Each structure stands twice: as structure tokens, then as C-alpha cells.
Amino acid sequence: MLYTEKLMEHFTNPKNVGVIENPDGFGEVGNAKCGDIMQMYISVNDKEEITDIKFKTFGCGAAIATSSVATTMVKGKTIREALKITNKEVIEALEEIPAVKVHCSVLAEQALKSAVSDYYTKRGIDPTPIVGIIDESAAHH
């Protein structure tokens, strides 16, 4: 099997698919040229906890599954906790993914960072010291 059962579970029954109207943060990474686009929407409360998160993904099985599992990992966490989640942990949550698909997990990590950046920017706070540079290109192949 190309993918683990865990990954297929997230692919066939992805969690948190959809959009949030008027989100506190929105991020998009990837592009159609590379074959994956990931969008993430977050709602954040005044304790800086991510109370809701939704995603939409155009991409392969791994792209959809990593988006799904990443949203489940950050929901309910504070932004600072969420930012600590690495693509390695996303992969671990799916047990493993094929080497050529590692970029999908990077994409998921970057999509979240992009949404958090947007959240800070909207509040007039410079996101770069907190979020770092969004490496959109690393998310590409």
C-alpha cells in the first residue's frame, strides 16, 4: 500500500473540512502548478486559543490527509503551542508518508503558520518574530 491506514482514514473521512466566515486568520499556500493548494481558516479567542479551524485542499491523498490531521492537532491549542507543531509530528500522526509526499506535511505546517500570520497582521502585530518566515517555496516540490 502506498499509504498507511491512518492516512487513508484521514483521506476518506477528513476532519474540519470547510470554511469559517469572517475568520480571525486565513492562510493559503501552494499553487495549482505544483498540484496542491491548501487553505486554512482559524478562529482565535482572547486567550489566543484556536477555538475552531477549517481547511480546504486541492491535492493528492497525502495533501488532504496531512491537512486534516494537522487541523485536529492544533484545534483547542494556544497559538504558541500550535506553532510548535512541526511537519515531523504531522507525519508521525499519520505513522508515515512516502518520501515524495513529505512536502505535503510541510505544506500543512506552512498553511497554519500563514493563517496565524494573518491573525497577527490583522491585529497590527508584526508576525515575523513570532511565526518566522513562511517558507512557501519549501512547501513546493
Add this chain to the structure above:
Amino acid sequence: MEKFVYLDNAATTKISEEVLKEMLPFLQESYGNASTIYSIGRESRSAIEKARKQIATAIGCLPQEVFFTSGGTESDNWAIQGTARRLARKGKNHIITTNIEHHAVLHTCEMLEKQGFEVTYLKVDSEGFVSAKQVEEAIKDTTCLVTVMYANNEIGTIQPIKDIGKICRDKGVWFHTDAVQALSNVNVNVVEQNIDLMSISSHKIHGPKGVGVLYIKRGIVLDNIITGGGQERSKRSGTENVSGIVGFGYAITEAIRDMTEKVKNINILKNHLIESVLKIPFSSINGSLENRLCFNINFSFGSIEGESLLLMLDLKGICASSGSACTSGSLDPSHVLLALGKSHEVAHGSLRISLGKYTTKQEIDYLIEVLPPIVDRLREISPLWKN
């Protein structure tokens, strides 16, 4: 039993029962090396020569013009590299091909380019065709080879081979065609179609994998690319794959015998499939519907990606293929779909269905039933879907 529907006959085919039956004795009893003089060696030799005749009859050439190889890929490599090396010594270092060839041809041409050869990649039009005129205009004094595939493996478009062959004859340029997909679906005849070199492969026509043929017209001499013990009249070394060759001989005979009937049945199924699938909103067909192999259909569904579509189909027991980059592990989506001028989104979202002689109406109805909800589901997840 779990559902299993095989709709990827352009990738490979199931071996025919008859073919397998003919092969087995050459694996189990008459396993002699065809270069030996004792009984089981002689049996192998005569079986190979019988297959050579069967193949010659099927493609309209002489048995001496049939050379066995390990498959379509090797045949393409031999035709192109063998010509290039030979004719470079006469100062001819220019090759003409198209931008929709199989990688066996494209990557070989690219390799030769790195070695100093000049390659012209003719561009197909938006329907997937090159014209004989394009070939004519590209030929120059230094041209050693024109290689244009008979029919494309992704979109099935059939090129004007006879006309291209005629122009090459008139200009004295060798003409190679990769007929791997065309064989057993259209009438392939090397004499009628002015072909000098032709690659064919057994596993696409219900024969075994790992065996192919390069047809080399009498009078043409290529450099060898595989050297060794001097099999295949010193042109292609290596102990002959006897059972494979026997299988190919039977497979081609069976395929040509059944072709008319098969094409008729597949056309009925194909029309039914196209009509039903195109009811899905924002669906389209890639490549012309005219002058196209009957068994090949290439759809695109807007806003979804091919690999996730294939995974969903696989969960339903359906085997198909896509031009999406993700299915090949490479960076780019299908070079063929991009060559038609399709966007990356369309190229990534393609689905190739290839029917075969064993495909049934029930199987097509099953696909028609499961496909629309899968497309809907993936669109719900897709940020590109704006309905």
C-alpha cells in the same frame, strides 16, 4: 468477492489464457537455450522462429526484419540511439520528434541532446496532432531520424503516419514510429505506412511483460546498443526470452484475429461512458475524439486532483490512471496534457480510462455509478471549487 474493475489497459493488459498456455511448456519442459544444438535447444530455436513469422505476418514485414528486445522501451532506445550513433559518423546529427512522445523516446532524445545531437520537438496542436507538413519543414540536410509515435499513450491520438513516412522516404530520412499503443487497435502495416523502424510491445496486447520487437526495414543498419553473445543475428545480444517471445507471437496473432470484433465492442462501451461522464459539470475530454484509439478516454474534472481521484476509485475496486504529477512522483503533471495547452489544474485533474477486450458493460455502468459522487466529494474539499 470484492469488486475489481480493470480500466487501465493502456498501462498493461491481462495475459490471455491461450497465450499463457502456449508459453508454459517453454518454461517447464522445453527450457533449452536456443543457441544449443540438442533437442530442447532446437525446440526453443524453432519456437522463436515461429513467433518471428507470426509477428512479421501481423505487421506486414519479412521475418528477417523482426528483432526481439526486452520491450517497447528498449526498442525505442535502440531505434533512436542506434540510428544516431550510426549516422553521426556521416555528419547527420539532427533528430525530429514530437513533444508528446513516451518518455522512452523523449528521455532518449534528451540524453542525445546532452551528447551534442540536435533535436527538434514538433509541437502538437490543441487536439494532439502533428502534421506531415511540420515534419517536412523541419527536415534538413543533417537530419538522421524522424521519430513520431503512432498513437499516444495518454490521449490516444493517432498521427498521420503514412504521410509522415512518405515525406521521410522522399527526403531519404529514416522514419521510426513507436506503435506500442496502436498495435491491435488499428491496422498497423509497415509497408503501407512507409515505416522504416517500429517499436511494439507484448504486454499491451495481452501478452507477457518484458518482450518487444524492433522492426528494422531491410537495408537499414543500426549500431548495436546491447553487445554480447551475438543473438538476434549479432544485432541484439542476450539469451532469448523464449517463453516471452512465444507468448508475444501468439498474442499478436490472437489480437489481429480479434481486432475488428474488439474495436466494435469497445466503441459501444466508450460512447456510453463518454455520454454519461460528460454529464458531470465541468468535465471535459482531453485530445481529439476523431483519429483516436478506440480504447482510450482521457477526462478532466475541474477543481480536483488526479491522485486523490484514483485513490477514491481504488477504494471502489476500480483501476485507472491519471496525468497528475502526484501519481508519478515527478514535479510536473503530464507533458502530454500541457502540450495540448491545458492548464496545470486541468492536467493535474485528469483521469485516463482505457478499456480492453475483457471490459464489460456492467463494469462501465459501475464506473458511471461511482464516479459522480467521488467527484462531488473531492470538490467539496477543494478550494478551487466555487459553486
